[in-house]
Amino acid sequence: MLTFLAIAAGCGIFFLFTLFFGGDSHGDVDFGHGDVDAGGMDHGADGHGSAPSVFSIRTFMLFGVGFGAAGAIAKHSGYTVLGASLWGILLGVVMAAIGYF
Numbered sequence: 276m277l278t279f280l281a282i283a284a285g286c287g288i289f290f291l292f293t294l295f296f297g298g299d300s301h302g303d304v305d306f307g308h309g310d311v312d313a314g315g316m317d318h319g320a321d322g323h324g325s326a327p328s329v330f331s332i333r334t335f336m337l338f339g340v341g342f343g344a345a346g347a348i349a350k351h352s353g354y355t356v357l358g359a360s361l362w363g364i365l366l367g368v369v370m371a372a373i374g375y376f
Contacts, residue, residue: 276350279359283343290336297333334371341370 328334346363354362 276347279343279346279350279363281343283340283347286336286339286343290333290340293333293336329375331375334375337374338367338371340367342367 342360342363344363345366346359349359349362350356
């Protein structure tokens with residue numbers, strides 16, 4: 276259970292840090308070219324403005340918070356590590372989707 280709590284706390288702290296001190300960038304990782312674009316902004320579908328990437332650092336951190344929190348709750352409720360991890364993945368995807376949209 277402590278592992279799940281550590282994941283949730285670590286990702287939550289890092290998410291808050293990037294939220295307050297990250298500026299306007301989304302910290303996107305560009306897997307197509309093999310480089311990291313930590314300061315750039317993506318353009319929306321119309322070519323104006325910025326939109327976060329599915330692979331942004333903030334989206335990953337929201338997934339980690341959801342994964343850790345749901346895993347800790349499920350483990351405390353008596354689920355096995357595998358069951359708690361599955362619940363964590365489910366809530367992690369939900370939280371990342373909410374943060375993305």
